Amino acid sequence: MNNKKKTIAVVGGGSWATANVKILTDNHTDKEIFWWMRSESAVQHLQKFKHNPNYLSSVEIGVPAQNISTDLKRIISEAEFVLLNVPAAFLKEALKGISPADLADKKIVSAIKGIVPDENLIIGEFLNQHYDVPFDHFIVISGPCHAEEVALEKLSYLTIASRDHELAAEFAGMFNTRYIKTIVSDDIYGTEYGAVLKNIFAIASGICHGIGYGDNFQAVLIANAIRELKRFVDAVHPINRDIMESAYLGDLLVTAYSQFSRNRTFGNMIGKGYTVTSAQLEMNMIAEGYYAVNCLQQVNKQYKVSMPICDAVYAILYQKRAPAQEMKHLAEHLS
Numbered sequence: 001m002n003n004k005k006k007t008i009a010v011v012g013g014g015s016w017a018t019a020n021v022k023i024l025t026d027n028h029t030d031k032e033i034f035w036w037m038r039s040e041s042a043v044q045h046l047q048k049f050k051h052n053p054n055y056l057s058s059v060e061i062g063v064p065a066q067n068i069s070t071d072l073k074r075i076i077s078e079a080e081f082v083l084l085n086v087p088a089a090f091l092k093e094a095l096k097g098i099s100p101a102d103l104a105d106k107k108i109v110s111a112i113k114g115i116v117p118d119e120n121l122i123i124g125e126f127l128n129q130h131y132d133v134p135f136d137h138f139i140v141i142s143g144p145c146h147a148e149e150v151a152l153e154k155l156s157y158l159t160i161a162s163r164d165h166e167l168a169a170e171f172a173g174m175f176n177t178r179y180i181k182t183i184v185s186d187d188i189y190g191t192e193y194g195a196v197l198k199n200i201f202a203i204a205s206g207i208c209h210g211i212g213y214g215d216n217f218q219a220v221l222i223a224n225a226i227r228e229l230k231r232f233v234d235a236v237h238p239i240n241r242d243i244m245e246s247a248y249l250g251d252l253l254v255t256a257y258s259q260f261s262r263n264r265t266f267g268n269m270i271g272k273g274y275t276v277t278s279a280q281l282e283m284n285m286i287a288e289g290y291y292a293v294n295c296l297q298q299v300n301k302q303y304k305v306s307m308p309i310c311d312a313v314y315a316i317l318y319q320k321r322a323p324a325q326e327m328k329h330l331a332e333h334l335s
């Protein structure tokens with residue numbers, strides 16, 4: 001394992017980027033952190049007051065002022081590891097000034113739980129096809145972990161997945177803290193798609209709650225959701241995986257039940273009758289599952305997996321079907 005000082009560029013200015021900066025700072029590995037975000041006013045606020053003005057503003061930031069910038073090319077050029085936290089829907093836009101040469105020889109870590117719209121690619125595939133990032137240089141961070149609980153230093157577990165076990169272990173070493181434990185995996189496809197799907201299922205859970213279904217129904221919905229998740233990831237990347245592990249079932253449970261879940265909150269508003277636009281405006285946060293369910297419909301044309309929960313969410317969000325009617329129809333197909 002490589003013991004020299006690590007350099008890492010954190011890309012994104014939202015809750016998860018802020019939480020990851022905190023974890024990296026609290027971890028004791030010798031490292032220098034660089035941080036990019038698109039908002040100049042947020043950068044200036046961070047440099048002056050050492051807090052992100054827009055997300056997790058209680059977290060004190062220890063990154064030196066000169067290492068925080070809106071110049072993505074410079075921030076990336078400084079680092080060996082690049083940690084992406086931009087919602088998938090905005091990733092293309094965020095990387096538009098970046099060329100494959102800028103990412104050559106970097107280790108790219110995705111903390112994103114989404115699919116790139118139009119391309120319909122998960123992040124590892126997108127970086128490989130558009131930026132020549134080899135899969136051996138690619139790492140995924142996932143698992144049941146909300147940024148808000150990181151800010152509170154509540155004990156959490158993250159799964160670090162890479163085809164290169166040593167690389168995953170090296171990165172996990174940069175993430176372990178008193179309140180973060182890491183699990184190493186080699187299942188990048190299952191980990192990425194599992195995280196994408198759990199967001200869609202959390203929207204379904206929120207919609208059902210908003211309509212008025214109770215805990216008894218929610219339990220059945222989630223039991224069906226984990227089977228739907230398994231069917232899909234096994235079809236896309238059939239390896240021997242235990243779907244009960246934290247990266248799959250754990251992440252589904254936290255997002256479907258937590259008060260901090262963006263996707264559940266968004267779904268709840270839809271169930272209560274908000275339009276998609278008004279729910280999005282109300283939140284100031286991104287529900288990845290909204291974008292993902294549209295992409296997934298396209299991806300699943302190839303695999304033809306039976307996905308009744310995803311189909312119901314798609315029908316409500318993109319075909320303007322009435323939530324109560326659609327969920328009643330779904331309920332007849334659950335077991």
Ligand SMILES: NC(=O)c1ccc[n+]([C@@H]2O[C@H](COP(=O)([O-])OP(=O)(O)OC[C@H]3O[C@@H](n4cnc5c(N)ncnc54)[C@H](O)[C@@H]3O)[C@@H](O)[C@H]2O)c1
Pocket residue numbers: 012013014015016017038055085086087088090093111112113114145146147148262284285286287288
């Ligand atoms: N929040 C969490 O607890 C958590 C945990 C694990 C993974 N993630 C993943 O991290 C990624 C980032 O999510 P988050 O929770 O930090 O987001 P967030 O909801 O906290 O913040 C929204 C982010 O989106 C950016 N954004 C909004 N509109 C934009 C636009 N038009 N163009 C470019 N950027 C725009 C904002 O600047 C901000 O960085 C997502 O893929 C999410 O699934 C989040």
Ligand SMILES: O=P(O)(O)OC[C@H](O)CO
Pocket residue numbers: 113143145146199202251254255260261262263264288
């Ligand atoms: O759990 P949510 O709905 O806040 O989703 C955001 C991230 O995907 C966290 O896993």
